[in-house]
Every structure is written in structure tokens, then in C-alpha cells.
Amino acid sequence: MATSEYVDDPNQRPPVIGGEEEGGAGPRRRDFLNIAAVSFAGVGAAAVVVPLVNQMNPSADVLALASIEVDVSKIAEGSGIKVAWRKQPVFVRRLTAKEVADANKVPVSELRDPETLAQRTKPGKENWLITMAVCTHLGCVPLGVTPSENRGEFGGYFCPCHGSQYDTAGRIRKGPAPKNLAVPEYSFKSNTVVQIG
Amino acid sequence: MSFPWAENYEPKNPVMKWLDAKLPLPRLVFNAVGAGYPVPRNLNYFWNFGVLAGLALTIQIVTGIVLAMHYASNADMAFASVEGIMRDVNAGWLLRYMHMNGASMFFIVVYIHIFRGLYYGSYKAPREMVWLLGVVIFLLMMATAFMGYVLPWGQMSFWGAQVITGFFSAIPIIGDPIHTWLLGGFAPDNAALNRFFSLHYLLPFVIAGVIVLHIWALHIPGSGNPTGVDVKGPQDTVPFHPYYTAKDGFGVGVFLIIFALLTFYSPNMLGHPDNYIQANPLSTPAHIVPEWYFWPFYAILRAFTVNWLWIPAKLWGVIAMFSAILLLLFLPWLDNSPVRSANYRPAYRIAFFVLVADCLLLGLCGVKPPEGAWVLIGQLAAAYYFAHFLIIVPIIAAVEKTLPLPNSISESVLHGEAEEAAPYGTAPGAAH
Numbered sequence: 278m279a280t281s282e283y284v285d286d287p288n289q290r291p292p293v294i295g296g297e298e299e300g301g302a303g304p305r306r307r308d309f310l311n312i313a314a315v316s317f318a319g320v321g322a323a324a325v326v327v328p329l330v331n332q333m334n335p336s337a338d339v340l341a342l343a344s345i346e347v348d349v350s351k352i353a354e355g356s357g358i359k360v361a362w363r364k365q366p367v368f369v370r371r372l373t374a375k376e377v378a379d380a381n382k383v384p385v386s387e388l389r390d391p392e393t394l395a396q397r398t399k400p401g402k403e404n405w406l407i408t409m410a411v412c413t414h415l416g417c418v419p420l421g422v423t424p425s426e427n428r429g430e431f432g433g434y435f436c437p438c439h440g441s442q443y444d445t446a447g448r449i450r451k452g453p454a455p456k457n458l459a460v461p462e463y464s465f466k467s468n469t470v471v472q473i474g
Numbered sequence: 475m476s477f478p479w480a481e482n483y484e485p486k487n488p489v490m491k492w493l494d495a496k497l498p499l500p501r502l503v504f505n506a507v508g509a510g511y512p513v514p515r516n517l518n519y520f521w522n523f524g525v526l527a528g529l530a531l532t533i534q535i536v537t538g539i540v541l542a543m544h545y546a547s548n549a550d551m552a553f554a555s556v557e558g559i560m561r562d563v564n565a566g567w568l569l570r571y572m573h574m575n576g577a578s579m580f581f582i583v584v585y586i587h588i589f590r591g592l593y594y595g596s597y598k599a600p601r602e603m604v605w606l607l608g609v610v611i612f613l614l615m616m617a618t619a620f621m622g623y624v625l626p627w628g629q630m631s632f633w634g635a636q637v638i639t640g641f642f643s644a645i646p647i648i649g650d651p652i653h654t655w656l657l658g659g660f661a662p663d664n665a666a667l668n669r670f671f672s673l674h675y676l677l678p679f680v681i682a683g684v685i686v687l688h689i690w691a692l693h694i695p696g697s698g699n700p701t702g703v704d705v706k707g708p709q710d711t712v713p714f715h716p717y718y719t720a721k722d723g724f725g726v727g728v729f730l731i732i733f734a735l736l737t738f739y740s741p742n743m744l745g746h747p748d749n750y751i752q753a754n755p756l757s758t759p760a761h762i763v764p765e766w767y768f769w770p771f772y773a774i775l776r777a778f779t780v781n782w783l784w785i786p787a788k789l790w791g792v793i794a795m796f797s798a799i800l801l802l803l804f805l806p807w808l809d810n811s812p813v814r815s816a817n818y819r820p821a822y823r824i825a826f827f828v829l830v831a832d833c834l835l836l837g838l839c840g841v842k843p844p845e846g847a848w849v850l851i852g853q854l855a856a857a858y859y860f861a862h863f864l865i866i867v868p869i870i871a872a873v874e875k876t877l878p879l880p881n882s883i884s885e886s887v888l889h890g891e892a893e894e895a896a897p898y899g900t901a902p903g904a905a906h
Binding site: 314318321327328329331332333334336337338339 | 536540543544558561562563564565566568569723730
């Protein structure tokens with residue numbers, strides 16, 4: 278390159294050999310290479326983020342605990358038990374005929390989270406109410422799984438943290454919680470054994 | 475610091491102007507690794523390795539923080555938790571293999587960085603402080619790597635901890651109490667594992683801090699260069715950005731390719747199968763060696779086999795091993811030659827390559843079982859290592875006839891064509 282062609286403005290770079298002619302407005306070969314190189318580095322950096330984020334998801338040993346079997350033969354009518362599933366408590370409650378009738382009496386359209394008891398139980402097993410024992414407000418364990426505990430105004434569950442009240446179908450009726458107690462995936466293996474998860 | 479012709483930081487957009495007035499962090503970055511840092515225009519690829527070392531540390535810190543989320547620093551659980559990382563944690567195998575091989579990559583680039591400094595006289599005035607801080611970083615790296623190796627609580631972890639902490643029991647009289655105090659017991663166990671984990675997490679951040687000082691000290695005289703000739707004017711330098719960011723970018727690409735090959739295709743090549751056996755305090759593996767980056771020092775440790783001058787061999791070995799590193803702290807004053815680059819020092823250049831060969835030989839002695847000829851070879855190689863720094867280098871500095879240096883960096887690059895010596899945008903000869 279001829280040295281007599283130097284420019285006075287130090288910010289101005291000389292034209293690139295093999296690029297557009299001097300002063301041309303089109304993209305230069307060097308601009309293309311620059312954008313391509315930086316973009317490729319960006320794609321690489323983004324690919325590295327995937328394992329760094331994914332490692333915080335539940336690991337295989339945590340997911341392996343995802344299914345349990347519960348013997349429900351010892352549960353008396355009107356009472357229930359709490360079992361641990363995925364490190365969270367689950368209510369298994371055997372409703373009385375009156376509790377089932379109470380739940381079916383409520384007009385679904387008046388509920389905050391409209392669901393019928395039948396939708397929340399298995400066909401032919403409407404007296405077995407199996408729900409997460411996790412209040413949908415902020416995650417406390419409600420009271421009321423046994424008759425001796427406070428079951429609230431609706432005879433279902435009462436959350437002592439912020440006063441949410443659930444009915445005998447585990448549906449939210451009063452208080453700050455937004456949703457009914459969640460129903461986990463479960464099935465009856467026999468008349469006395471329930472598999473949760 | 476900067477040369478008077480360094481580009482000045484002038485924020486254009488109002489947000490950057492406001493930020494510059496309140497917290498001139500972008501200005502600091504601009505002047506440190508941006509267009510505001512003029513760098514000799516003749517740096518070769520050996521000058522990539524500082525940036526690569528910084529990248530290696532970053533990889534270790536990022537993967538390490540993530541591994542610590544899944545690791546249990548308890549003697550009963552550590553081994554199983556590492557296996558859990560390998561099998562159960564999402565991408566855990568990848569993150570652990572990156573951390574394992576990242577340590578080796580860190581040492582590879584740091585060793586090249588150190589030998590670059592030895593060849594081009596980077597330790598000489600006015601950059602002695604850069605060198606001293608570098609030795610401190612190297613010592614911190616060795617401590618961090620050793621403690622990290624203990625954490626998986628395999629057989630090599632356990633016996634490595636036993637051997638390395640055993641160094642301290644060589645100290646006369648107070649050695650055994652210090653050894654017990656360091657371990658929090660009489661052999662490595664839960665207490666030692668926990669404190670190693672705590673320090674293994676802390677030290678990388680200390681290293682990062684010393685690196686800031688290392689770069690700060692470097693930027694006072696500015697970077698050296700392969701000729702060792704001082705920068706004389708603007709025609710000798712180019713701005714760090716975009717010239718060396720681009721050149722370092724290429725080096726980063728090569729580094730990552732080699733790192734990926736190691737991590738994906740032979741992740742255990744540099745490790746020991748014994749470390750996949752859980753620690754057993756009642757059984758030492760038949761052949762116990764440290765990680766490859768400690769082999770030369772391990773060879774020096776084992777070079778002393780007889781008591782000498784009323785000092786037991788064990789203590790001599792420990793003293794020699796630590797001296798091998800601490801000796802580097804005195805190098806700027808052992809080498810009095812005014813010429814920096816070995817390119818212009820024919821005798822030193824030979825001595826340098828002999829030292830490289832000697833260090834490789836020491837590494838080989840470190841990995842071989844201490845039997846037969848390897849003992850004598852190790853002893854001779856260790857003796858030469860010390861002789862290089864204490865005898866050969868000072869003598870060469872005193873008697874060597876050095877080659878004529880180029881008048882300036884730009885002249886060395888352009889072979890004296892003064893017309894072309896001016897960088898783009900400046901008048902030729904303007905700075906003369």
C-alpha cells in the first residue's frame with residue numbers, strides 16, 4: 278500500500294484490500310467477518326448456558342422418588358392420613374356419606390375454582406379424597422385430616438397460616454388461597470392400595 | 475498508566491456520560507483492555523496465554539460454583555455425591571469433566587505463560603512486581619488445585635492429602651502438632667475435608683484479586699514484547715482493541731477446541747483410575763502419584779534420599795520442593811543482563827531450552843516409581859534445576875556477549891523501512 282495515502286484523521290481506517298472501493302457505502306468484507314465471528318461466539322456462549330441452567334432442575338435421583346404406594350385399609354371413615362410424596366405431604370381422606378353429600382350440594386358456579394367432587398376423585402371411589410396437603414396460598418400444610426383437628430367452617434381443611442378454608446372436596450371456599458387443593462396423579466392398584474405418582 | 479498517545483475515553487451517549495461521571499468503570503475497562511491501552515505491535519502468540527489463563531480461571535469458577543450446589547463436603551457422603559453429580563445431576567458429567575480438565579488446561583497455559591516470561595525476560599525491570607505477583611498466583615493455584623483434588627474423596631484424594639499435609643510433619647519439633655492442627659485430626663477425615671472445601675471455594679477469588687494486582691502492575695510500564703526493546707513512540711504500538719482482542723480471540727478458539735477434545739473424548743486421560751475407588755484409610759494404592767502438573771515438584775521432593783548435614787532427608791526434600799518455587803521470586807535480581815529477550819542472548823537462549831528439557835525430565839521422574847536409575851536421574855535433574863537459577867543464569871548475565879538490539883519495535887517489524895514504520899493515520903516520522 279502506498280504510504281503517501283495516509284490520512285490525517287487517526288479514527289479513519291484505511292480501505293480494506295479486496296473490500297468495497299474506498300468510501301463505498303456497502304458492507305465491507307471485514308464487517309462481514311466481524312459480525313460472523315462475534316455471532317458465532319455468541320451462539321457458543323448461549324450453548325454453554327444450557328447445561329449451567331439445566332443442572333438446577335431436579336436430578337435423576339430426585340425424579341426417581343416420584344411414585345409411592347399407600348395402604349389405605351386402616352383408614353376409618355371420616356378420617357385420613359398424611360403421606361410424603363416427592364418430599365411433600367399428601368392427604369388421603371375417607372369421606373363419610375354426609376361429607377360426600379355436602380360436597381355435591383354446593384352449586385359449582387359459586388366456587389372460586391369450580392370443580393365437582395367427581396372431577397376430583399376416581400369413579401366409584403368418590404369417598405376417597407386424595408389431595409396435596411399444600412395450601413395453594415403460600416404452601417403451608419392445612420389442618421383437618423383427622424376429626425380432632427380444626428376443619429374450618431366447611432368441614433374440610435383449615436390452613437392455620439392465613440385462614441384459608443377448604444370444603445369436604447378440598448375446594449377453596451374462603452380465605453386468601455386462589456385454587457382448590459391440587460389432586461396428584463394417582464390410581465387404585467386394588468381396593469386397599471393407592472399408587473400416587 | 476498509559477502512553478501519552480493512548481486513545482482517550484470519550485463517551486458519546488448521555489447514559490454513558492452520566493455513568494462516566496458517577497462511576498468510571500467503562501473508562502477503566504477501556505483503558506485496561508480496550509482501545510485506550512497501547513500495546514507493542516509485535517506481540518506473538520505467546521502473549522495470548524495471560525488472557526487464556528484468565529479464561530481458564532473463569533471456567534473453573536463458573537463450573538466450580540455449579541458443582542458446589544450438588545457436592546456434599548462430608549467424608550461419608552462426598553464420594554457418593556460426586557458419583558451423583560456424574561449420574562443423576564442434569565449435565566453433571568459435563569460440568570465435572572469441564573472442572574477436572576479445566577484445572578489441567580489452567581496449568582498448561584500458566585506453564586507456557588511462565589516459560590514465555592522466562593524466555594523473553596518478562597521478569598526483568600521494570601516488570602519485577604508483575605513477576606512476583608505471578609509467582610504468588612502460581613502458589614495459590616497449586617494450593618487450590620491440591621485441595622480440589624481431595625474433595626471427591628477417592629483413593630488418590632485421600633492419599634494425596636495424607637502425603638501433602640505430611641510435608642509439614644517434616645518441620646523439626648513443631649512439625650507433628652502443625653500436621654495434626656492442619657488436618658484437625660491424625661489422618662485426613664471429615665474435619666480436613668470440610669476445611670479443604672471451604673478454602674477451595676475461597677482461594678479462586680483470592681487468585682482473581684491477585685490477578686487484578688498483576689494486571690495493574692503490568693499496565694504501569696505496559697506490556698513487554700518479543701524484542702525486549704522499550705516502546706519509543708506511537709509507531710511502536712497498536713491499541714489493545716481491536717488488534718489484540720482479535721488476536722486473543724483466535725487463541726481462545728484454539729484453547730476451547732483443545733479443551734473440548736479433552737473434555738468430550740478423553741476426560742479421564744489426565745486423571746487416575748484409583749480416584750474412582752472410595753477413600754480407604756487402611757490401604758494405600760500401589761503406585762501413588764500426584765496430578766501431572768505437580769510431577770516436577772514431586773520429583774524434587776523425592777530427590778533427597780539420605781540425611782545430610784544433620785538434617786533428615788525428609789526435611790531436605792520438603793525444603794527443596796518449596797525452594798524450587800520460592801527461588802523464582804529472586805530471579806529478577808539473579809539475572810542482571812540488561813537485555814531482556816533471549817532472541818538477543820545466544821547463551822541464555824541455550825540455557826533456557828536446557829531448563830525446559832530439565833523440567834520435562836523432572837516431570838518424567840515424578841511419574842515414574844522411585845526405583846533404579848530414575849532415582850539418580852531425578853537427583854541430577856533436580857540439581858540442574860537449582861544450578862540453572864543460582865549459577866548458570868548469573869554467570870551468563872555477567873559474561874554473555876549479546877546480539878545488537880533493533881533500534882525500535884517498529885524497525886524490527888518493518889526491517890528498518892522508516893517510511894512504513896508509521897501506523898495508519900499518522901505522518902511518517904512524526905514521533906521521531
